[in-house]
Amino acid sequence: MFRRRKPEDFQAELDAHLALEAEELSAEGLSQEDARAASRRALGNRTSAEERFFETRSWMFGQHLLRDLRFAIRVFRKEPKFSVLVVLGLALGIAVSTALFAFVDASAHGQGSGYRPPDEVPQPETYVSINRNGDFGEFPAPEFRRLQEHSASIAELTAESEPSSLVLGTPTASAEAEEAMARFESANFLTIRGFHPALGRTFSEDETRAPLAVLSHSFWQRRFGGDPSVVGQTILLNNHPVTIIGVAPPRFHAADTADLFLPIDLDGLLPSNPAFMLNARLRPGTRLPQLQAEIQALTASFEEANPAASSARDAPPGATVPKISVFLGDAPPEAARQKAEIVFALDLAIAMILLIACSNLASLLLARASVRRRELGVRLSLGASRARLVSQFLTESLLLSICGGLLGILLSTWLSKWLVGSFPGLYFHINDAVLLYGLLLALVTGVSFGLGPALAVTKTNLADALHSGGAAGTEASTLKVGSRRNLLVVIPVALSLMLLIGAAVLVRGIQTHGFLDASFDMSRVIGVSFRLKDQGYDDARAQRFREQMLERFSALPGVASVALTDDAPFFPGTCQVAAPAPVPGSFPICHRVSPEIFQTIGLRILRGRPFSSADRAGAAPVAIVSQRLADQFFAGKDPLGQSLQTVTGTIFTVVGIAENITHGAGPIPGFPAAYIPITQDPASSTISSRAISRMEIVVRATANSSSILAELHQAVRAADPTLWVGIQTVEDSLSRIFNGAHTTILVLGILGVLVLLMAAAGIYALLAYSVSRRTREIGIRMALGARHREILTLVMRRTLILIAWGIGCGLLGALALGRILTALVLKTPPPDVLTCIGVALALAAASLLASFLPARKALRVNPVEALRSE
Amino acid sequence: MPTQGPNPENARINLLQGTLDLLILRTLVFGPQHGQGVARAIQRQSEEVLLVDHGTLYPALQRLESKGWIEAEWGTSSNNRRARFYKLTRSGRKQLTQEAGQWRKLAAAIGRVLGPEES
Numbered sequence: 001m002f003r004r005r006k007p008e009d010f011q012a013e014l015d016a017h018l019a020l021e022a023e024e025l026s027a028e029g030l031s032q033e034d035a036r037a038a039s040r041r042a043l044g045n046r047t048s049a050e051e052r053f054f055e056t057r058s059w060m061f062g063q064h065l066l067r068d069l070r071f072a073i074r075v076f077r078k079e080p081k082f083s084v085l086v087v088l089g090l091a092l093g094i095a096v097s098t099a100l101f102a103f104v105d106a107s108a109h110g111q112g113s114g115y116r117p118p119d120e121v122p123q124p125e126t127y128v129s130i131n132r133n134g135d136f137g138e139f140p141a142p143e144f145r146r147l148q149e150h151s152a153s154i155a156e157l158t159a160e161s162e163p164s165s166l167v168l169g170t171p172t173a174s175a176e177a178e179e180a181m182a183r184f185e186s187a188n189f190l191t192i193r194g195f196h197p198a199l200g201r202t203f204s205e206d207e208t209r210a211p212l213a214v215l216s217h218s219f220w221q222r223r224f225g226g227d228p229s230v231v232g233q234t235i236l237l238n239n240h241p242v243t244i245i246g247v248a249p250p251r252f253h254a255a256d257t258a259d260l261f262l263p264i265d266l267d268g269l270l271p272s273n274p275a276f277m278l279n280a281r282l283r284p285g286t287r288l289p290q291l292q293a294e295i296q297a298l299t300a301s302f303e304e305a306n307p308a309a310s311s312a313r314d315a316p317p318g319a320t321v322p323k324i325s326v327f328l329g330d331a332p333p334e335a336a337r338q339k340a341e342i343v344f345a346l347d348l349a350i351a352m353i354l355l356i357a358c359s360n361l362a363s364l365l366l367a368r369a370s371v372r373r374r375e376l377g378v379r380l381s382l383g384a385s386r387a388r389l390v391s392q393f394l395t396e397s398l399l400l401s402i403c404g405g406l407l408g409i410l411l412s413t414w415l416s417k418w419l420v421g422s423f424p425g426l427y428f429h430i431n432d433a434v435l436l437y438g439l440l441l442a443l444v445t446g447v448s449f450g451l452g453p454a455l456a457v458t459k460t461n462l463a464d465a466l467h468s469g470g471a472a473g474t475e476a477s478t479l480k481v482g483s484r485r486n487l488l489v490v491i492p493v494a495l496s497l498m499l500l501i502g503a504a505v506l507v508r509g510i511q512t513h514g515f516l517d518a519s520f521d522m523s524r525v526i527g528v529s530f531r532l533k534d535q536g537y538d539d540a541r542a543q544r545f546r547e548q549m550l551e552r553f554s555a556l557p558g559v560a561s562v563a564l565t566d567d568a569p570f571f572p573g574t575c576q577v578a579a580p581a582p583v584p585g586s587f588p589i590c591h592r593v594s595p596e597i598f599q600t601i602g603l604r605i606l607r608g609r610p611f612s613s614a615d616r617a618g619a620a621p622v623a624i625v626s627q628r629l630a631d632q633f634f635a636g637k638d639p640l641g642q643s644l645q646t647v648t649g650t651i652f653t654v655v656g657i658a659e660n661i662t663h664g665a666g667p668i669p670g671f672p673a674a675y676i677p678i679t680q681d682p683a684s685s686t687i688s689s690r691a692i693s694r695m696e697i698v699v700r701a702t703a704n705s706s707s708i709l710a711e712l713h714q715a716v717r718a719a720d721p722t723l724w725v726g727i728q729t730v731e732d733s734l735s736r737i738f739n740g741a742h743t744t745i746l747v748l749g750i751l752g753v754l755v756l757l758m759a760a761a762g763i764y765a766l767l768a769y770s771v772s773r774r775t776r777e778i779g780i781r782m783a784l785g786a787r788h789r790e791i792l793t794l795v796m797r798r799t800l801i802l803i804a805w806g807i808g809c810g811l812l813g814a815l816a817l818g819r820i821l822t823a824l825v826l827k828t829p830p831p832d833v834l835t836c837i838g839v840a841l842a843l844a845a846a847s848l849l850a851s852f853l854p855a856r857k858a859l860r861v862n863p864v865e866a867l868r869s870e
Numbered sequence: 871m872p873t874q875g876p877n878p879e880n881a882r883i884n885l886l887q888g889t890l891d892l893l894i895l896r897t898l899v900f901g902p903q904h905g906q907g908v909a910r911a912i913q914r915q916s917e918e919v920l921l922v923d924h925g926t927l928y929p930a931l932q933r934l935e936s937k938g939w940i941e942a943e944w945g946t947s948s949n950n951r952r953a954r955f956y957k958l959t960r961s962g963r964k965q966l967t968q969e970a971g972q973w974r975k976l977a978a979a980i981g982r983v984l985g986p987e988e989s
Contacts, residue, residue, distance in 0.1 A: 010932070012954075013954045016906075017928070049929055
């Protein structure tokens with residue numbers, strides 16, 4: 001319809017008009033000259049008409065936007081510090097909340113936790129977990145078959161073992177072996193959950209004994225670089241050749257430790273007493289109580305027929321028939337609830353962080369907007385409409401927020417990559433939904449927190465704005481927007497205090513529950529473990545190999561001493577104390593060791609004597625116990641000379657008391673420990689030869705250096721290059737176990753630092769602005785003889801009061817929030833006084849520093865220059 | 871400096887624009903006309919009471935054209951000059967009836983409020 005009209009056409013029309021008008025006027029009796037002048041006069045400001053013609057055009061919006069953008073960029077170039085500050089602050093906020101969102105998103109979809117919610121499974125109303133003896137009790141394989149055959153209400157049943165550790169080698173024996181975790185699965189393990197292999201196929205019902213393997217997607221990526229030609233390749237698992245036939249889809253068990261999925265009956269690789277978790281598809285119309293009763297009856301009759309089966313599982317004493325529980329989905333309701341609670345707490349944190357970031361942005365924009373009141377006044381008086389000014393302001397804040405948003409998304413990508421990379425338990429990434437969230441966040445922040453200041457400032461009274469001149473920060477105007485600006489300090493301080501206290505409480509909770517305080521230097525004690533039996537060594541060869549290794553290790557220059565033990569320090573060991581009867585709640589560990597163990601770990605013998613070379617097979621059996629074990633088991637008696645019996649029946653005489661391996665008295669009072677000479681337990685070869693084959697060598701390094709790890713590794717490789725060997729300090733092996741706790745503490749710590757930074761940045765920026773605006777006033781005061789102290793008071797007083805308010809409000813808020821959270825969701829203790837005070841002090845210090853830096857700038861104001869500048 | 875109300879200039883322009891649009895549409899009822907002709911016609915018909923600002927006339931024409939109420943075409947004037955001629959469209963005619971009706975109602979209402987003319 002309406003064809004776009006060129007400006008030239010419009011000009012031609014105006015020319016035509018002038019000609020027509022002049023003609024008519026001269027016809028009315030004016031001279032040619034006068035007629036032309038009169039017609040031009042009547043037309044008025046021709047440029048303005050042409051301009052207005054311009055503005056009626058449809059692409060005017062784009063033109064304005066372009067002009068606004070160019071202007072905004074000019075403005076930002078003029079004040080790079082401001083722009084960088086705003087963009088960085090916002091990017092930080094968006095990065096943290098986007099990364100958190102990614103984490104929450106991933107956990108909500110089951111990637112972060114290993115659980116999938118019921119709705120991920122097709123027809124979730126028919127998908128159930130079957131458990132016994134608590135939430136995760138397991139079933140032996142024969143019972144799985146029986147249920148599969150006899151249950152009337154189950155349409156399909158799948159069994160899955162816990163991951164077990166295997167040694168992965170290559171058939172060419174060219175490379176060093178690695179450790180791989182495998183789950184044993186029934187054939188339908190993928191299809192029952194609605195998954196299909198990403199590559200290749202899975203094993204069929206009649207291949208449950210075949211040496212086939214399906215790789216997990218992450219292992220395929222990590223170990224084989226996502227090479228599709230792995231399908232058909234053969235690998236060695238515990239020295240058994242196994243053919244790779246497929247790759248599981250990425251969403252299947254994504255956060256799981258399992259690297260491989262193997263057929264359920266695969267002989268030779270299965271652990272000696274495999275147990276399986278069961279999931280089932282119900283037949284249509286079956287109800288959960290009905291299923292539960294049926295399985296209960298089936299298992300009861302099974303246990304009657306096979307008394308051996310019930311003794312094989314860890315039945316609680318007295319319970320003849322295990323209690324069966326059935327629930328929908330994969331996770332017991334309790335776990336799902338816990339997850340929901342964590343997600344809720346994280347959502348709360350996201351909201352608070354965002355609020356801080358937004359209030360920072362708003363305060364900066366408002367502060368700057370009021371500085372520009374004079375510019376606005378001039379523009380308004382020159383005829384700019386308010387809409388144009390607001391759109392200009394919005395363009396500026398949007399530009400800032402989009403820059404901040406993009407940078408934030410970039411940062412969050414790095415942040416999440418780093419988190420996922422450093423902590424194997426975590427699995428999440430920035431997907432499209434998260435990206436969209438981050439961008440939306442940036443846009444919404446830009447509009448909502450740019451609009452307020454824009455509207456507030458453009459409401460200016462023209463005359464006022466022009467008159468007050470450059471001194472926009474007179475007392476009157478500060479007071480006018482005062483209340484709103486006060487909130488911009490109080491709110492972020494209060495919010496960040498609440499967040500920090502929350503984080504601190506969580507950290508303290510984790511610390512008191514999950515950490516060991518070893519009484520020896522864990523970074524200098526190195527455990528070297530092998531899987532000799534899994535890799536085809538027989539007992540005699542393994543024995544020879546270990547002796548050879550002991551010799552080679554002790555010859556290394558950085559090694560102080562070496563010893564042999566059946567398990568690393570803190571781990572339970574392979575012998576078991578039978579008498580005296582263990583104290584309830586106490587779990588004594590019992591290690592079979594070589595005599596050098598105490599000096600190698602670094603434990604002193606407090607009383608009695610250490611082991612000697614005379615304590616060998618055939619000599620009287622002796623034991624050394626830890627102080628804690630002596631206190632618990634031989635209370636009131638002299639422990640030396642008492643006897644100790646292991647489950648194998650041998651009676652040991654206690655000849656020495658060793659230092660505890662932990663000190664301090666946390667909720668877990670440490671491990672009572674007993675040590676017996678490795679050569680003196682005659683039954684050692686019959687108990688579990690696999691456990692014995694995993695005998696570890698403990699090495700004490702002379703210095704805390706990582707090169708010794710490489711040297712040990714080198715020594716093993718020189719003896720047998722295809723061996724799997726695990727070399728790590730006790731510190732590392734423990735931190736692996738407490739990984740979850742470490743991760744959480746680290747993430748919370750980072751979060752805390754970021755929050756602190758954001759709050760401080762906001763205060764800094766606000767005060768820096770107010771100082772720069774009051775330069776002239778400060779100059780006058782200094783010229784009149786004000787002292788530094790007075791200037792500092794002048795500048796900082798209001799901010800300090802506001803910070804105090806913020807901290808007060810934050811403390812109240814944290815207490816309230818703590819109570820609500822404790823009552824509603826998390827089982828954390830309410831914040832204690834010490835934590836609160838500590839965190840409040842830290843925040844106060846940060847805020848003080850943030851406000852002192854700009855205030856110090858005020859002291860350096862040169863009165864002469866300040867007065868001349870206007 | 872006396873305190874000013876919220877941008878009185880704006881208010882005046884708005885009033886003029888609305889009125890001018892109506893007058894342009896009304897003038898074009900009698901047939902296609904070029905800009906200068908429209909201005910003259912308004913002046914003549916209002917018995918020289920309404921003086922059309924030529925500078926605002928053309929942007930107004932442009933606006934009406936973009937709204938689809940009038941159409942334009944270059945043509946030749948009676949005294950053999952090239953000029954852009956505007957013609958009322960169907961929707962422009964509808965708009966005119968509507969706006970004229972509103973204007974009459976408004977004028978009548980204001981007239982009633984003001985009462986009989988005082989001398």
